[in-house]
Every structure is written in structure tokens, then in C-alpha cells.
Amino acid sequence: MPRICVFCGSSFGSRPEYREAAVQVGALLARKGVGLVYGGSNVGLMRVVAEAALAGGGEVIGVIPEALVAKDVAHLGLPDLRVVGSMHERKALMAELSSAFLALPGGFGTIEEFIEAVTWSQLGLHRKPCGLMNVCGYYDSLLALLDRAVEERFLRPENRALVLAETQAEPLIDRLLSHEVPYVDKWIGREQP
Numbered sequence: 001m002p003r004i005c006v007f008c009g010s011s012f013g014s015r016p017e018y019r020e021a022a023v024q025v026g027a028l029l030a031r032k033g034v035g036l037v038y039g040g041s042n043v044g045l046m047r048v049v050a051e052a053a054l055a056g057g058g059e060v061i062g063v064i065p066e067a068l069v070a071k072d073v074a075h076l077g078l079p080d081l082r083v084v085g086s087m088h089e090r091k092a093l094m095a096e097l098s099s100a101f102l103a104l105p106g107g108f109g110t111i112e113e114f115i116e117a118v119t120w121s122q123l124g125l126h127r128k129p130c131g132l133m134n135v136c137g138y139y140d141s142l143l144a145l146l147d148r149a150v151e152e153r154f155l156r157p158e159n160r161a162l163v164l165a166e167t168q169a170e171p172l173i174d175r176l177l178s179h180e181v182p183y184v185d186k187w188i189g190r191e192q193p
Contacts, residue, residue: 001059003035004176005098007113008045009106010073018105019048021135024169025104026052032173033058037097039090040064040082042075045104050075063094091116100129100176105138121181122159129179131164131172139165158184 006026012019026049029036036053039046040062053060054077062081064074069083084090091113095101103114118130132139143165149155164179166172 001033001035002099002177003037003059003061003097004029004100004102004173005037005094005117006049006102006104007106007110007117008038008049008104009110010039010041010044010046011107012044012048013105015136017136018045018138021133021169022048022104023052025049025102025133025173026054026058027056028169028173029053030056030058032177034173034177035059035061037061037063037094039094039109040075040078041068041073042077043073045106047075049104050078054078061097063090063097065090095120095126095128098128100131100179102131102133102172102176103139104133105135111142118162121162122184124183127181127183129164129176129181130162131166131176133169133172134165134167156184158182 008022022045026036030053036058038050050060060078062075062078063084065084065087074081084093101114101117103110120126121130146160146163150157150160164175
């Protein structure tokens with residue numbers, strides 16, 4: 001079974017559209033027979049996406065570090081909750097369990113986890129598609145920054161293309177399930193003296 005790792009906020013955000021998008025993603029994954037891997041929390045959009053997938057009869061795997069279990073934010077109602085020792089172990093296991101990555105709106109953790117997944121793809125450590133669910137233009141500034149990085153020659157266009165983006169759940173999930181990530185050899189500054 002394919003699985004998509006979903007990174008998202010531990011809060012709900014300011015707009016109802018964020019919660020609605022999380023519901024759509026969870027429900028669609030279940031309907032399409034795609035497993036959900038996520039951060040194992042029972043708060044914010046993280047809980048919403050998990051509950052929607054569970055309600056649709058989908059497979060849900062939560063991965064959470066011991067430190068967050070101690071803060072009582074683990075989703076104890078999951079059929080498969082994996083407790084790990086650190087955030088590093090969490091990200092590694094989530095990547096191992098997943099065939100693609102999707103980021104809903106979120107804060108530092110969401111953005112960092114997503115960018116790390118893209119970086120691993122850029123470095124050839126995996127060839128798994130990475131996509132942003134750009135709800136209400138939430139990721140417009142990040143996408144513009146990536147375009148600027150291409151303009152300023154810090155990022156190759158073919159590596160910029162590693163980040164897929166859609167405003168709706170179904171086209172993004174379909175792209176993640178069908179997209180083949182090309183490997184592009186990456187060496188910093190190789191072409192310059």
C-alpha cells in the first residue's frame with residue numbers, strides 16, 4: 001500500500017479552510033486506499049487529518065517522540081502509534097514508511113520537515129515526491145522564495161521542480177502518487193571557480 005506522509009500544524013490556524021483542507025486530505029487518502037503517516041499528535045490539523053483518515057477506514061500510522069508523549073499530545077486512539085526517542089528518529093521513520101510527502105499549512109516544524117524531505121530528494125537520498133497544499137495562498141511566499149533562489153543561482157530549476165504545489169487536495173494527491181522524481185546530481189559550486 002502506498003503511504004503519504006503529511007506534515008501539518010499542531011494548531012488549527014486562523015482560517016476554517018485550513019481545517020477543511022486537512023479533512024479533505026485525510027478522507028481522500030482513505031478513499032484512495034493510501035495510508036497516512038503523520039506526527040502522531042492529537043492536536044490541531046494533525047488530529048484533524050488523522051481523524052478524517054480513520055473515519056474513512058484508512059490506515060493511519062502516527063510517529064511521535066517520547067518527549068511529546070510526556071506532554072500528553074499523543075493520539076492514543078490510533079491503531080498504530082510508534083513512539084521513538086527523538087525528533088530525528090521520528091523524521092527518519094516517517095520517511096522510511098512513506099512513498100511521498102505532503103505539507104498542509106503549519107509552522108516551523110511543518111516547514112522544516114517538508115524542506116528536509118525535499119533536501120533529501122535533491123541529494124538523492126530518496127526519490128519520493130514532495131508537495132505543498134497551498135491553501136488560501138499560504139505557501140505563496142515560500143514558493144516565491146524558491147523561485148528567487150533559482151533567479152539568484154542558489155537552486156537549479158530542475159531541483160526547484162522537486163516541489164509540487166496545488167491548491168486542492170485531489171490533484172495534489174494524484175500528482176504525488178504518479179510523479180516520478182528524477183535524480184539530478186547535486187554538487188555545491190562545482191561549476192564555479
